Amino acid sequence: MSIVSSHAPRRGRNVELALVVGAVAIVLLAYLNVELATSGTIPPGTLTLVGGYLALAIGFHLVLRWRASYADPLMLPIITLLNGLGLVMIHRIDLANGKSIADGVALRQLMWTAVAMVIAAIVLVVLRDHRVLRRYTYLAGAVGFGLLLLPLFPVIGTSIYGSRIWIQLGPFSFQPGEVAKIALAIFFAGYLVQTRDALSVAGRKVLGLTLPRGRDLGPILVAWLASLAVLVFERDLGSSLLFFGLFVAMLYVATERVSWIVIGLTLFCAGAYVAYLAFGHVQTRVLLWLDTFSPEALKASDQLAKGLMGMASGGMFGTGLGRGRPDLTYFAESDFIIPSFGEEIGLIGLFAVLMLYVLLVQRGLRTSLGTRDGFGKLLAAGLSFSLALQCFVVVGGVTRVIPLTGLTMPFLSSGGSSLLANWTLVAILLRISDHARRPLPEADAPSPVAEARTEVVRMP
């Protein structure tokens, strides 16, 4: 007889609490830094604001204790810290623009943070098991593609600063792409779990690559066309890259076939190249990317150049929070919040921020590894990878790794839709991680099946 020792795995909720308090303490320090550097005084509302933020984070922590006690203990502290730092930077740029806390963007962002945390908590409470989501695979797909292409429709779709990735409903403007990211991840996960056998087994071997059958190419072609439509009509390389990349990555995870990556990359490069040849706005983006400081590029936009000069002025250690001039770059609080951080907390600080994202993504991927069901695995991998890809697209865009896009930095950038979507995304990851880390029911416990009476006919 082998004895299966059953030890209770560490839940890590106390660690999480300590880290959350630590994260808020860092945010408080950053806030005081900004205030002391700009006005030299500590404003009277400090305790209320930071206390409120701490209360929100601890509230979310309590929801985890209550409903997902085995969830990953690092995710909440990380996003609490990122979201808080984002708030501080947005406030700092408000100050530079001469706005007080009352009429600035930061207060609105704080309210959105509260809303996002509440909604994420509701998701955790309502969604007891992530596998439920699999039931809504095709609904999620319809919603995802619908949201993705929604800005193209007249009246509600609006073009803001060249990219048509916004919808306008009355006074509210919304970037539906952020929510679409989650819906599409659910759709891809559900769809690929069903079809992975067909997509991974059949096919011919050519040059060491097992190529799929022609009729199995359907889904990837649809995804490709949709992403090209986003690129061309919404003029947004970022969203296009994000969705197609997400799809190809999940396809690869589901099928374990490298050929899908090769096919995907080839398709994307070909599509992007054709778009480059055909559309002026794509050419402008590429010019700005490759030759940022040429007179023609500066004439088109000096935003990227200004962002780069801001980062350079920060150097290794940064000017210090509140002491740089990030407000000289347009959208310093949203698309260009990374250069703002680079300028004020330096290369070292920026590395630390990037490492927070790496850690968050890594926790997500670990969740994927630990999950027992295929759907959960795919979903966790997809959501984590979408975060990583989005960070790459945003930071790569402002540091000239790839052409600049209009995406926002998750948790840092100003914008309500982005916060809502990313908090919800992490809520789903937390739900899956709770499932992954939760110990299996004791083997010798009487199984419900053994207890159940045999049914011959189900009575209504």
Place this chain on the structure above:
Amino acid sequence: MNAPVRRLSLVVAVLFASLLVSTTLIQYVFAADLNARPDNRRTLLSTFGRERGEILVGQTPVAKSVPVKDEYKFQRVYDEPKLYAHVTGSYSFFGASGGLEQAENSLLSGASDKLFYRRVSDLFTGRRAQGANIETTLDPKVQAAAADGLKGIKGAAVALDPSTGAILAMVSNPTYDPNDLASHDLRVVDRNSKALNADPDKPTLNRTINELYPPGSIFKVVTAAAALSTGQYTENSMLPGPRVLDLPDTTADLPNHDGRACGSTPTITMTQALAVSCNTAFAYLGMQIGADALQSQAAKFGFGDALAVPMRVTPSRVPAQLDKPQLAQSSIGQYDVQVTPLQMAMVASGVANKGVVMKPYLVQSVIGSDLSVIESAEPQELSQAVTPEVAAQLNRMMVSVVQDGTGKRAQIPGVEVAGKTSTAQHGQGRKAHAWFISFAPANDPKIAVAVIAEDGGIAGSEAGGGIVAAPIAKQMMEARLNR
């Protein structure tokens, strides 16, 4: 599905690694290039946004940064701008230009390595970086006297303390208003700077250190010093002073200014020759001692040295290759001998200081924003130009110039003044430059002066230097000696 997830995390690692590389390139590797870009407003704002140190004359700031409400935070203000324009230089959008603003830019802006420990402590105390203050050696009374004397005259005046080399006055005319360039309105700065650059009189040029002039007769002091240093001559040596000196190897000859012999006798003493500024006698003397002796004597007075006071001084020069006629011309400060007014003040100051030329300097001390002295000038010997004995003879010879010769207008009652006049020709048909170098009191010199009035001479007369330049030098010496 775990294997591809692991590989996916590798992809994530590569993505983030590329971001670490790209941010490092921007914020570290190419940061300096990006910061140095002319269109980088942050660099401009951070230099303008810094409280730049003051430039002081005595205890009074002549250049200071005043807090203002615009985004640059500080406005550079020049008090008595025209009087000190060439000393301060200007500080504008285009950077520091000329004068101490440029030469001591890193100290004034606070970027200098000399302020390193202060900057480190600023880093920890969170104090805003502040530039150091520069205290000049100038004597405001001498400076004012020089500017007053040069009013309406194109030229330059410079005064030294012979025993230390401290610059007591530095005036160049015409002058300009550095406030015109310090405006925060880019268009105004651009217009004013274009106008200044287009002015044919070059008002921004510091004539005391950056313009080369033919010295004419004041160079005879150098010739005399070279001759006395050979040991074969004394102040009483007899020299021929004919009406015209026949130059060898050429049909040209060298006349005296007034076309007459220098004395009633065929030969005169060297003292007499200097007092009446006898061309033929000194041309003869130069040819006797040779080009090498003349050149090395000039070098000992500082000719050819690249000095920084701390503004760069254009080196003065005696041509290297001289044939006999050229040597004769050079001995009386003509041909291609080129000097700055500062260099000639150094010659006077070397004679005054018993043969020792002190290194000229304009910065007395560098004072931190907390009033601590960061640096204090130590007088340095540049060279022993002549022996004390030769210096004493030259001193007496120059006294006789003022007492009995061409420099009578520099006489100060009750003070023995030593000097030398010059009317330097520079091209046919143009008015000669009027020069005067001097020091006083002759027995205990407190000030050495060089003054030039461009085109101030009277053609065909040696009187120019004595009439136009000597009174200016006199005013400056009086200001120093409280007369």
